[in-house]
Amino acid sequence: MKSELQKLIYKNTGKKAIIEHPVDMEHGDYSTNVALKTRSEKSFDSAQGKQEARSGNPMELANEIVNKIRSAGMPEYISKIEVVQPGFINFWLSQEYLANQLEGVLKDKDGFGKLTIGKGKTVVIDYSSPNIAKPFGIGHLRSTVIGQAIYNLYNFCGWKTIGDNHLGDWGTQFGKLIYQIQNSKVKIPLQGKQNLTIEKLEKLYVDFHKKVEKHPEIEDEARKYFQMLEAGDKEVRRIWQACVDLSLKEFNRIYDLLGIKIDYAFGESFYEDKMAEVIVDAKRKKLAVESQGALIISFDELNIPPGILLKSDGATMYFTRDLACVLYRQRRWNPDLYIYEVGSDQKLHFQQVFAGAVKLHYGKMNQFVHVAHGLIRFPEGKMSTRAGKTVHLDTVLDEAIKRATKIIKKSSTGRGMTVKQQEQIAKAVGIGAVKYFDLKHQPETDIIYDWEKMFQLEGDSGPYLQYTFARTRSVLNKIKNKILNIKNTDQILKIKNTLNSEELGLLRTIYRFPEVIELAAENYSPNLICNFLFDLAQKYNNFYNIHRILGGGDSEEFRLALTAATGQVLKNGLSLLGIDTPERM
RNA sequence: GCGCCUGUAGUUUAAUGGAUAGAACAUCGGGUUGCGGACCCGAAACUUAGAGGUUCGAUUCCUCUCAGGCGCACCA
Secondary structure, eight states: OHHHHHHHHHHHHSSOOOEEOOSSGGGOSEEEOHHHHHHHHHHHHHHTTOOOOOOOOHHHHHHHHHHHHHHTOOOTTEEEEEEETTTEEEEEEOHHHHHHHHHHHHHHGGGTTOOOTTTTOEEEEEOOOOBTTSOOBTHHHHHHHHHHHHHHHHHHTTOEEEEEOOOBOOSHHHHHHHHHHHTSSOOOOSSSOOOOOHHHHHHHHHHHHHHHHHOTTHHHHHHHHHHHHHHTOHHHHHHHHHHHHHHHHHHHHHHHHHTOOOSBOOTGGGGGGGHHHHHHHHHHTTOEEEETTEEEEOOGGGTSOOEEEEOTTSOBOHHHHHHHHHHHHHHHHOOSEEEEEEEGGGHHHHHHHHHHHHHTTSOOGGGEEEEEEOOEEBTTBOOBTTTTBOOBHHHHHHHHHHHHHHHHHHSGGGTTOOHHHHHHHHHHHHHHHHHHHHHTSOTTSOEEOOTTGGGOOSSSSHHHHHHHHHHHHHHHHHTTTSOOOOTTHHHHHHHHOOOOHHHHHHHHHHTTHHHHHHHHHHTTOTHHHHHHHHHHHHHHHHHHHHSOSTTOGGGHHHHHHHHHHHHHHHHHHHHHHTOOOOSOO
């Protein structure tokens, strides 16, 4: 509809107009400021020496435009156009049009909101990417949850989506870990039961960094172990593999709990044998130069530090691996877009990788996007694995589920449920709360870690949306035996004739869902979906509180249709966010 | 030191250069056993860190200052 309006304005003014939803619905469904914009253009024109005077008064111009539209015959989807100070043109959609949209929701069901804008295009999304041998921390929740939402969004927009979990399973950090294992009492048995845990691995890593403070020379020892790993030393390799296996088991447990499934998990080690080609290629293209004993690609022209392909000891860097990774993805999928959902502390690194990939002709700059999410910080400072200052995700999820359970037990809505049902719902609700808390923030801003707010079950929260959905289901279940006849919503409207403001408000919100999807995908901002769904749920609950749905007389059928559509949109939106929608809660 | 990012009610935050800066939490006051109270309505609370500038119009763009965060070749 937005594009229709844009065309309409273009036809009558020759301008590409900005069409927006007025913040206040009193100002209509759509609004444009084209008439206001011409004022600055006029001064631009005269600066160019064009004397031709345009009518300088935005109000007059706006009226002129509106008269043109009217005399050409108003499109049937518009019921009213208005010009207001200082020169806005506001449009109201007709009830027939809105009713049609409602029908669309009920007809398209789970497919409502699906777009085709990505048809034929492929996107690779790099997300989650936890580090092996460290517990899944709360810091990686952001990448996982936002990345998955972006994945779902692009998929919904018609893109071919490929998710890759770029596990941190290679690098000097393993040298450190293996050094520490070899120099402690920890044993990795050749076979049989493994008594190593991920917490122990984390402790070893912390121990190493404590030791470094007194004995800086062990850093060199650690680097040697990484060299040995790259050289294929059997024992070192075996220890590494044990750490990887152990970590993957733990990660999969977390992913199961979160309901996340990522298409691929190649990890950094996958590119071990693919880096040589990049290095040769960079040398051949005269991009790789030696500097201070290391092999680098310089980015002087961008005013950023060089990327290091090979350290002076001959070992590779993650810069090298990420370039090999781009090359691999390009060959395998030839994607139109690469999205990296990684923390903002790695901005510079991705600038270097993208610049390097462009120089090597692996892609064009506009194909690479780093969705840099802000960090989760303690009020007193940064989280740090090295210092052992982390929050483990599983403790957070456990607590969330515990709190949801408590509410279910207390609430009357939980009555008549089996213990097993209650457990399932508590899981959906608790995890929904944590995910939503993360997703509702703009990705780029930092989040101050707030133990209480993460579990919020009221107000602007995941459970509020889930609750509203369950409410719509509850109403609809009561009339299961009656067939909901919503084939002709505009006919229902005719019988009803007038809508109250709550009904109209819902109607004027629901149809916007596909626009929100597009905007959220374009801006890599799942939080826009959160905003929209919360607004919709608030409107529905207000409507629900004031008006009877069942037993609503002439209005019953229409209100049922509204209820079904609201539930459907909530469900579609939440599922894009990766949040479950239990029928009851 | 240099570069990038952020600064909005007590707290967490929203707002493609537009209309009275919108919510949630917390606080205070209300809502006939109700189609699910994990809900709804209302009140109080923001000179958008500060100072300039561009613009008909600035939370948004530019400059400076202040505060915080992140990063700055052999970690990832």
